[in-house]
Amino acid sequence: MPRGYYCPPCYEGWWPCNESDERYFLPAQQRLTFVLVHGSWADAHFWDGVAAVLRSRGHAVYTPEYAGHGKDPNKNVTHAMITKSVVDFITKLNLRNFVLVGHSFGGTVIQKVAEQVPDRIKRLVFWDAFVLKDGESVVDEFPAQMRQSFEQLRASSMDDTIMLPFPLFRDFFVNTATLDEAKQMYLSVTPEPAKPLFEKLDLKAFYALSMPKSYLYFYQDNALPQGEGFGWHPHMSIRLGQSRLIVGDGDHFTDSRTRPVMLAQKIYEAGRD
Amino acid sequence: MPRGYYCPPCYEGWWPCNESDERYFLPAQQRLTFVLVHGSWADAHFWDGVAAVLRSRGHAVYTPEYAGHGKDPNKNVTHAMITKSVVDFITKLNLRNFVLVGHSFGGTVIQKVAEQVPDRIKRLVFWDAFVLKDGESVVDEFPAQMRQSFEQLRASSMDDTIMLPFPLFRDFFVNTATLDEAKQMYLSVTPEPAKPLFEKLDLKAFYALSMPKSYLYFYQDNALPQGEGFGWHPHMSIRLGQSRLIVGDGDHFTDSRTRPVMLAQKIYEAGRD
Amino acid sequence: MPRGYYCPPCYEGWWPCNESDERYFLPAQQRLTFVLVHGSWADAHFWDGVAAVLRSRGHAVYTPEYAGHGKDPNKNVTHAMITKSVVDFITKLNLRNFVLVGHSFGGTVIQKVAEQVPDRIKRLVFWDAFVLKDGESVVDEFPAQMRQSFEQLRASSMDDTIMLPFPLFRDFFVNTATLDEAKQMYLSVTPEPAKPLFEKLDLKAFYALSMPKSYLYFYQDNALPQGEGFGWHPHMSIRLGQSRLIVGDGDHFTDSRTRPVMLAQKIYEAGRD
Numbered sequence: 001m002p003r004g005y006y007c008p009p010c011y012e013g014w015w016p017c018n019e020s021d022e023r024y025f026l027p028a029q030q031r032l033t034f035v036l037v038h039g040s041w042a043d044a045h046f047w048d049g050v051a052a053v054l055r056s057r058g059h060a061v062y063t064p065e066y067a068g069h070g071k072d073p074n075k076n077v078t079h080a081m082i083t084k085s086v087v088d089f090i091t092k093l094n095l096r097n098f099v100l101v102g103h104s105f106g107g108t109v110i111q112k113v114a115e116q117v118p119d120r121i122k123r124l125v126f127w128d129a130f131v132l133k134d135g136e137s138v139v140d141e142f143p144a145q146m147r148q149s150f151e152q153l154r155a156s157s158m159d160d161t162i163m164l165p166f167p168l169f170r171d172f173f174v175n176t177a178t179l180d181e182a183k184q185m186y187l188s189v190t191p192e193p194a195k196p197l198f199e200k201l202d203l204k205a206f207y208a209l210s211m212p213k214s215y216l217y218f219y220q221d222n223a224l225p226q227g228e229g230f231g232w233h234p235h236m237s238i239r240l241g242q243s244r245l246i247v248g249d250g251d252h253f254t255d256s257r258t259r260p261v262m263l264a265q266k267i268y269e270a271g272r273d
Numbered sequence: 274m275p276r277g278y279y280c281p282p283c284y285e286g287w288w289p290c291n292e293s294d295e296r297y298f299l300p301a302q303q304r305l306t307f308v309l310v311h312g313s314w315a316d317a318h319f320w321d322g323v324a325a326v327l328r329s330r331g332h333a334v335y336t337p338e339y340a341g342h343g344k345d346p347n348k349n350v351t352h353a354m355i356t357k358s359v360v361d362f363i364t365k366l367n368l369r370n371f372v373l374v375g376h377s378f379g380g381t382v383i384q385k386v387a388e389q390v391p392d393r394i395k396r397l398v399f400w401d402a403f404v405l406k407d408g409e410s411v412v413d414e415f416p417a418q419m420r421q422s423f424e425q426l427r428a429s430s431m432d433d434t435i436m437l438p439f440p441l442f443r444d445f446f447v448n449t450a451t452l453d454e455a456k457q458m459y460l461s462v463t464p465e466p467a468k469p470l471f472e473k474l475d476l477k478a479f480y481a482l483s484m485p486k487s488y489l490y491f492y493q494d495n496a497l498p499q500g501e502g503f504g505w506h507p508h509m510s511i512r513l514g515q516s517r518l519i520v521g522d523g524d525h526f527t528d529s530r531t532r533p534v535m536l537a538q539k540i541y542e543a544g545r546d
Numbered sequence: 547m548p549r550g551y552y553c554p555p556c557y558e559g560w561w562p563c564n565e566s567d568e569r570y571f572l573p574a575q576q577r578l579t580f581v582l583v584h585g586s587w588a589d590a591h592f593w594d595g596v597a598a599v600l601r602s603r604g605h606a607v608y609t610p611e612y613a614g615h616g617k618d619p620n621k622n623v624t625h626a627m628i629t630k631s632v633v634d635f636i637t638k639l640n641l642r643n644f645v646l647v648g649h650s651f652g653g654t655v656i657q658k659v660a661e662q663v664p665d666r667i668k669r670l671v672f673w674d675a676f677v678l679k680d681g682e683s684v685v686d687e688f689p690a691q692m693r694q695s696f697e698q699l700r701a702s703s704m705d706d707t708i709m710l711p712f713p714l715f716r717d718f719f720v721n722t723a724t725l726d727e728a729k730q731m732y733l734s735v736t737p738e739p740a741k742p743l744f745e746k747l748d749l750k751a752f753y754a755l756s757m758p759k760s761y762l763y764f765y766q767d768n769a770l771p772q773g774e775g776f777g778w779h780p781h782m783s784i785r786l787g788q789s790r791l792i793v794g795d796g797d798h799f800t801d802s803r804t805r806p807v808m809l810a811q812k813i814y815e816a817g818r819d
Contacts, residue, residue: 030452143784145787145788146788167758167788168788170790171788171789171790172788175790175791175792176792176815178818179576179818179819212440219492219765219793220791220792220793222790222791225780225783225784226779226780227500227773227779227780227781227784228780228781228784230780231780233499233500234498234499234500234501234503234504235500235501237498238416238498238500238501241418242418242419242440242441242444242445243444244443244444244448244495245448245493245495246448246449246493247492247493247522249793269449272451272452273452303725485713492765500773506772506773507771507772507773507774507776507777508773508774510771511689511771511773511774514691515691515713515714515717515718516717517716517717517721517768518721518766518768519721519722519766520765520766520795542722545724545725546725
């Protein structure tokens with residue numbers, strides 16, 4: 001028996017392993033179309049790194065920016081307006097047969113988008129995203145203390161937005177980042193329209209849909225407590241019923257900047273047939 | 274302080290690290306005897322890759338195939354017949370002092386086998402396997418929707434078997450595989466005798482046994498929902514009482530084909546003294 | 547598109563990747579002061595490997611040994627005496643602005659130390675550590691069977707200590723170790739004063755503190771069952787309220803000996819600003 005290292009990429013050989021061995025090469029990827037829907041305190045640039053990686057592998061990638069976010073000066077938006085932004089983006093470009101990915105709050109957006117253009121969608125992918133029950137709001141899924149913090153932040157706003165203070169952003173969104181990375185990412189955080197986070201959504205139509213679904217969970221993501229009645233997985237993923245689970249190492253925001261290849265690979269694994 | 278890469282195999286040095294440093298070599302393995310018990314929708318060939326790796330490292334490996342599976346044309350079997358297959362295999366070969374590994378449904382089999390030949394067994398290893406409570410059946414551990422699906426599949430069968438439709442196999446058993454790998458693995462899936470999945474098992478004797486036990490959990494395994502009152506770990510692992518936990522990256526079936534070295538290493542870590 | 551290996555350290559390039567590419571170098575670390583508080587069945591030497599790594603990276607590291615442990619011949623100690631050991635260590639050396647890390651039982655110690663010297667502490671880090679509720683004892687967090695075992699071990703002692711039998715140490719503290727590593731580590735296990743594990747602690751002052759906090763969780767740690775109402779994360783981590791989560795691969799004790807670089811890196815990630 002040979003002794004030595006495991007070959008880390010696949011753990012299927014000794015290290016340094018035989019680079020010419022075909023087993024160790026990444027398989028060619030199925031060519032897909034991705035529509036990536038960002039979450040709160042983010043805009044379409046959230047996906048810049050991931051989109052570049054996915055495109056380099058032959059996929060088509062679209063990153064709609066929705067009402068109240070990015071270049072939109074109007075912060076007085078509803079969840080329906082946000083959904084309409086994405087639906088309009090899809091129908092104007094006549095996109096079909098795409099993988100619709102929602103991150104965080106974006107999960108609630110793709111739930112509602114899926115109700116409106118179900119036949120255009122190949123698969124839904126929720127990445128550490130809300131899967132709301134019929135009649136729920138996003139803040140209904142927060143622990144009491146977090147909900148109170150958000151209500152106070154909302155009440156202190158002049159324009160019904162919530163600005164995420166840096167300490168909350170640091171702990172809940174970029175916990176694995178260096179402080180410099182955290183500060184850099186915080187530069188793109190702007191006040192979030194509050195109303196859509198508190199709106200209770202009618203999701204009866206969503207729960208009647210039968211399209212393929214995946215849940216991508218990163219186990220260092222602490223944006224919500226993970227367990228004890230809260231969290232992404234399995235608390236929300238279980239609501240999808242039959243679905244594909246993919247798990248990775250990462251947190252809520254950091255890897256979109258620091259490990260776009262890893263994140264793109266996981267999104268691909270969640271999205272492929 | 275030097276700057277550079279971590280050396281991935283152990284994270285204990287800079288990369289490229291000094292290959293001659295003995296710390297980085299895999300330790301020699303204790304020589305063990307393994308009896309590997311497959312689960313539903315599988316036969317003894319499920320273990321081909323893992324068994325080859327374990328044998329290459331000096332272990333003795335046995336992979337009994339049980340009633341209603343593999344080459345057995347009779348699908349009208351009971352849980353007791355399945356248990357008898359494994360017990361007879363063990364006693365005919367007069368196997369002793371072995372690590373008895375059960376995967377998935379195979380967990381229920383090693384629970385019953387352990388009741389009958391406890392003195393021959395060195396350790397029980399449950400790999401993403403059912404650990405049923407006294408008086409439970411396998412389907413008692415399914416969420417309501419999954420149980421209904423299985424009851425319908427059973428009702429639609431002519432010979433009281435359940436054939437796993439490809440979409441269910443894809444989502445629940447091989448979620449991390451490529452589509453090609455999933456299709457390849459599906460070729461060996463045949464209709465599963467339904468009755469043993471619905472039989473309530475008397476496990477009072479099992480819970481009086483005191484032999485060493487381990488639970489091996491793969492965190493991408495989604496064959497059952499993981500949490501909210503369901504799942505492999507900790508929902509079933511906790512029933513073992515004092516036991517050894519080993520956790521790895523993998524799903525329910527895929528790694529047996531694509532990463533047999535990783536899987537064999539984890540089974541060894543669960544099985545060694 | 548190039549084909550090949552992922553570069554394992556960061557997954558952001560093909561392997562072998564360009565070593566001169568600055569992205570792949572570890573970022574320089576913020577210089578911190580760490581005070582590391584060990585748990586039960588351990589003494590200050592528990593931290594030897596980790597402390598050496600942290601010092602090599604420019605951090606100041608202190609590892610106070612507390613009453614009833616290490617060189618202290620008196621095993622008849624209270625939780626208050628243990629806390630006083632650490633507080634006295636800190637005040638005698640006039641340590642300020644440090645990251646206070648507690649492992650396992652050490653979590654209860656840093657809870658009480660934080661109450662007494664809050665202004666000296668920069669951040670609290672709980673690594674697979676108890677975060678007790680006000681009025682709780684450590685054994686209140688044990689499953690019934692484990693609590694009974696500990697009560698019996700205590701009752702059988704002449705000097706109100708609990709010696710951890712090797713099989714329990716093997717399964718609960720060093721489950722991922724080889725048997726040789728487990729035996730080697732067991733050489734430093736000595737009888738643990740029982741009283742502090744059964745004392746109910748007044749923690750009202752702790753829960754009024756607002757300093758930064760982190761929880762470091764290793765997902766192979768099975769010292770407590772992880773879920774079903776027990777465990778480190780999220781069962782105890784959630785009690786910290788807003789805090790930073792860091793997750794790693796490891797168990798309760800082994801990595802302090804076998805992977806001090808990995809463990810030191812995770813402690814740094816939990817402790818930095």
